[in-house]
Amino acid sequence: MSVIKIGDRLVGDGQPTYIIAEIGVNHNGFLDLALKLIDVAVDAGADAVKFQKRKLDKLYAKKYLENANAGEKTLRYLLPILQQVELSDDDYYRIVEHCQQRGITFLASAFDAESADFLEGLGVPAYKVASADLTNLPLLDHLAQKGKPLILSTGMSHMHEVELTVDFLKERGVEFALLHCNSTYPAAFEDINLRFMDQLRRFGVPVGYSGHERGIAVSTVAASLGASIIERHLTLDRTMDGPDHAASLEPQGFKKMVRDIRQVALALGTGEEKYISRGEILNREVLGKSLVAARRIQPGEVITANMVAVKGPALGLSPQNYTRLVGRVAERVIEEDEPFLERDLGVKIELDTESVLPMDYGFTVRFRDFKEMLPYKPRMLEFHFTDQDLDETYSGEDFSAASAQPLKLVVHAPEFWDRTLVDLCSQDERQRVGSRELLQKTIHLTRSMAPYFVGIPKVVIHPGAMSLDHPIKDKDALYRNLQRSVNELDYDGVELLLENLPPHPWYFGGQWLTNAFMDACEIRDFITSMGLKFCYDSSHHKLYCNWAHVDFYEQLTVLLPYIGHLHLSDGAGLDGEGLQIGEGAIDWVHFFRVLGEYHGTMIPEIWRGHQRQGEGFLIAIQRLSEAYHASRQPLAGSR
Numbered sequence: 001m002s003v004i005k006i007g008d009r010l011v012g013d014g015q016p017t018y019i020i021a022e023i024g025v026n027h028n029g030f031l032d033l034a035l036k037l038i039d040v041a042v043d044a045g046a047d048a049v050k051f052q053k054r055k056l057d058k059l060y061a062k063k064y065l066e067n068a069n070a071g072e073k074t075l076r077y078l079l080p081i082l083q084q085v086e087l088s089d090d091d092y093y094r095i096v097e098h099c100q101q102r103g104i105t106f107l108a109s110a111f112d113a114e115s116a117d118f119l120e121g122l123g124v125p126a127y128k129v130a131s132a133d134l135t136n137l138p139l140l141d142h143l144a145q146k147g148k149p150l151i152l153s154t155g156m157s158h159m160h161e162v163e164l165t166v167d168f169l170k171e172r173g174v175e176f177a178l179l180h181c182n183s184t185y186p187a188a189f190e191d192i193n194l195r196f197m198d199q200l201r202r203f204g205v206p207v208g209y210s211g212h213e214r215g216i217a218v219s220t221v222a223a224s225l226g227a228s229i230i231e232r233h234l235t236l237d238r239t240m241d242g243p244d245h246a247a248s249l250e251p252q253g254f255k256k257m258v259r260d261i262r263q264v265a266l267a268l269g270t271g272e273e274k275y276i277s278r279g280e281i282l283n284r285e286v287l288g289k290s291l292v293a294a295r296r297i298q299p300g301e302v303i304t305a306n307m308v309a310v311k312g313p314a315l316g317l318s319p320q321n322y323t324r325l326v327g328r329v330a331e332r333v334i335e336e337d338e339p340f341l342e343r344d345l346g347v348k349i350e351l352d353t354e355s356v357l358p359m360d361y362g363f364t365v366r367f368r369d370f371k372e373m374l375p376y377k378p379r380m381l382e383f384h385f386t387d388q389d390l391d392e393t394y395s396g397e398d399f400s401a402a403s404a405q406p407l408k409l410v411v412h413a414p415e416f417w418d419r420t421l422v423d424l425c426s427q428d429e430r431q432r433v434g435s436r437e438l439l440q441k442t443i444h445l446t447r448s449m450a451p452y453f454v455g456i457p458k459v460v461i462h463p464g465a466m467s468l469d470h471p472i473k474d475k476d477a478l479y480r481n482l483q484r485s486v487n488e489l490d491y492d493g494v495e496l497l498l499e500n501l502p503p504h505p506w507y508f509g510g511q512w513l514t515n516a517f518m519d520a521c522e523i524r525d526f527i528t529s530m531g532l533k534f535c536y537d538s539s540h541h542k543l544y545c546n547w548a549h550v551d552f553y554e555q556l557t558v559l560l561p562y563i564g565h566l567h568l569s570d571g572a573g574l575d576g577e578g579l580q581i582g583e584g585a586i587d588w589v590h591f592f593r594v595l596g597e598y599h600g601t602m603i604p605e606i607w608r609g610h611q612r613q614g615e616g617f618l619i620a621i622q623r624l625s626e627a628y629h630a631s632r633q634p635l636a637g638s639r
Contacts (some may be wrong), residue, residue: 002206002228004149004175007105007125009047011177012206015549017223017261020107020128020231021046021254022210024244031091035098037234042102044255045262049104050128050231051095053119054086054111089118096122107151113142120146131155131183131210134165144169150176151229153210154200155183166203177206177229180222186247187213194222201226212247216257223261224268230261269573281578281607282506288314290339291325297334302327308340315339315611341612349618356621357592357628359566360408360601363617364610367394373614380408382460382603383449387417390441399452408601409453410565413442413461423464424485425478425516435464436485443491450493458495458565458601460535465516466505472515479516479526486530497564498527499535503547504574518544520555524562533564537605539578542571542586552586553594560595566602568624578607580616581623588627 003012011018021041027034034051041049087095099106109128110116116127116139127143129136131153143150150169154162162178169176178200182191192213200207208229209222219230233248249257294309301307305326310319316339317325324345334340342349362380363373367389370381415422417438424439426432439461450457465478472478482498489496500523501514517523518540527534536559545552570584571577581588581604604624609616 002201002204004126004177004206006048006107006149009105010549012228013226015228017227017265018048018208018229019046019258019261020048020050020229021234022050022231022244022248023234024050024052024109026233026235026240026242026244026248027051027087028240028242029087031087031094033236034087034091034095036236038095038098038102038104040236040251040254041234042104044251045258046254047105048107049099049234050107050109051087051092052109052111052130053092053115055114092118092122110139110143113139116143116146120148124148126151129153131157131181135161137165137168140165140168141172144172144174150174151179151208151231152176153179153181153183153231155181155210159199162200166205177208178203179208179210179229179231180227181210182212185212185244187211189213189218192218194218194225197222197225197227214247216249216253216260219257220260220264224264230257232257266574285314285608286312288312289319290314290316291319291322292316292337292339293334295336297330299330299332301330303330303344309337311337316341317344321345342615349615349622355625355629357625358599360599361621362408362410362601362603363614364412364603364605366610367392369610373617374405376614376618377405378407380410380601380603381453382410382412384412385414385442385445387414387438390414390438390445394445394448399449406454408455409446409449409457410601410603411442411446411449411457411459413439413459415462421464421466421512422462423466424461425463425465425482427472427477427481432481432485436488440489443489443494443496447493456493456495458497458535459491460497460499460565462501463498463517465501465514466512467515468512471513475516479522482516482526483530486532495533495564497533497535499567500537500540500544500559502537502540502543502571502577504543506575506577519548519550520558524558527562533562534559535565535567536563537567537569538586538591539567539569539571539576539584539605542584543574543577546571546585547574553590556591556594560598563598563600565600566598567605568602569605569607569620578605580606580609581620581627588624589631592628592631 003010003015006018009018023034023037027037038049096106106124107126107128108119108124109130110119111130111133119127126149127146129140129150129152133139134152134154134157180197180200184191194209197207197209206228208231209219209227210231211219212233219232223230232254233244234254235245235248235250238245238248238250289310289312292309292311294307297303297307303326308322308325325340328344360379362378362382364384365373365381366384420431420434422435422438423431424435426435443459446457446459463482498517501517503514503518505512505514523534541555542552545555570579570581570586572579572584576584604617604620606616606620609620
């Protein structure tokens with residue numbers, strides 16, 4: 001994999017596009033303008049800003065510096081501008097300090113050895129090499145000795161020159177990236193030749209694109225074609241005097257480009273497998289079809305074509321099982337319009353209680369269906385409440401079946417009410433208080449149920465921290481509100497468990513963003529400060545790690561001491577939530593090796609797992625048990 005490291009960011013294959021706002025000389029020699037451009041880059045979501053550092057007396061002959069008219073027309077235009085816009089050394093110290101304060105990486109092109117030494121003193125994490133210096137082997141040799149990654153633009157160079165420089169740098173063990181570039185300002189669309197990036201990839205280094213064209217479309221397409229780095233000039237006004245303003249993007253355009261690159265990256269996905277998103281699962285059920293009985297069918301009857309119809313919703317066998325079903329002998333009474341099930345194909349799902357994983361496993365239930373799951377001998381039940389459930393009155397008779405066998409109790413609080421999200425972090429005080437009151441009702445109801453179960457009941461709640469379309473930047477405020485909300489709850493007699501969240505929850509069309517309680521270190525810090533544990537949802541966590549490009553199993557290791565309850569399901573991509581075990585991207589054998597000897601409460605939280613008498617839950621328990629026992633076997637080669 002072709003990857004380099006710039007500061008604390010990995011840049012290259014499999015990483016988010018690294019977006020550089022090229023300020024260059026668009027500050028026109030004014031420090032205040034340079035600082036404003038940094039702020040614009042930060043607001044747009046760029047990863048780095050880039051300046052240019054040069055010592056003109058090291059770059060041009062004395063006669064041209066004394067009289068620019070001695071040169072060609074282009075030099076007569078450019079050289080006086082460069083003489084006017086060069087920032088002072090003190091200005092650069094202010095710029096670096098401002099970048100640190102704003103949380104953006106400072107980069108610069110070094111045009112000569114003395115400038116490179118100055119930038120080294122500023123702590124630059126990587127050096128940009130302009131297209132004009134791709135062939136400047138003495139400068140490249142000087143930069144190579146710094147031990148920092150190089151980003152080289154390849155504009156106005158022949159391929160044999162690129163090849164020679166690549167060999168030169170590889171001989172010196174330099175980490176570097178190559179940027180495809182057309183060094184015309186602005187570049188004509190027909191001259192850009194984006195597909196040439198494929199030729200640069202054969203060198204085995206990260207490849208990106210440095211653009212000087214009009215608009216944002218080409219840069220967005222370059223990112224979609226796999227550009228690891230996108231560099232574009234940034235200006236406050238394209239009509240300003242200077243060599244680069246006309247080929248630059250103004251703030252609004254630069255911000256749109258960053259937005260589009262990020263959205264396209266999300267849309268591209270991995271391309272490895274096709275996963276059904278949670279929204280699709282809902283629509284599949286409502287809009288899909290099942291094989292149903294066209295009339296009442298008695299046990300012993302041979303199922304013929306005229307006994308089978310196709311109707312919605314999709315609660316039973318897929319119509320693709322039609323040929324497998326016809327000709328089988330019915331083993332049960334199937335009423336008219338009742339869906340055919342896997343059991344009608346001879347598939348029987350039973351739990352092997354002798355080899356089940358050693359946890360207090362149970363199932364997600366509602367009041368109306370929890371008795372259906374009792375024959376499977378669960379060790380706990382997790383009741384999922386809606387806001388309407390909280391207004392019902394329940395008596396001891398409602399739970400007599402549960403109390404007949406020793407069961408632990410977990411309650412999952414509602415996630416929304418009246419199309420309003422439960423959000424204990426909300427900066428809208430009305431929403432925050434309403435959420436807290438709803439959760440307090442949940443806790444009261446849990447206490448009333450507790451006498452019919454064993455142990456201390458657990459209450460799982462979602463922290464919230466959601467926003468639509470745009471992220472919330474003040475994360476500390478969200479955690480302060482969460483702390484305040486938890487402190488205002490009376491949860492004596494129950495164990496309160498906050499649940500880790502996915503980056504893009506499915507609520508109301510799936511356009512929400514989560515802004516807190518996803519990262520392992522943030523969760524650990526908050527939980528320990530409150531003296532709590534939390535509910536670990538493996539699917540939510542996997543989606544977050546995919547989104548944040550962090551290691552799932554390393555994060556799990558951080559969270560282990562603070563887990564009070566498990567929600568186990570598979571996950572894939574950014575929206576493949578609640579998938580059946582083995583149908584996502586989690587390596588469950590490795591998962592259980594990392595998890596260690598957890599023996600607490602657990603449910604398989606498979607979406608629609610409760611249907612067909614909990615068929616999805618049983619399959620999940622079987623697969624989890626197999627993975628658990630496999631994880632306890634010695635690794636190959638170990639003794």
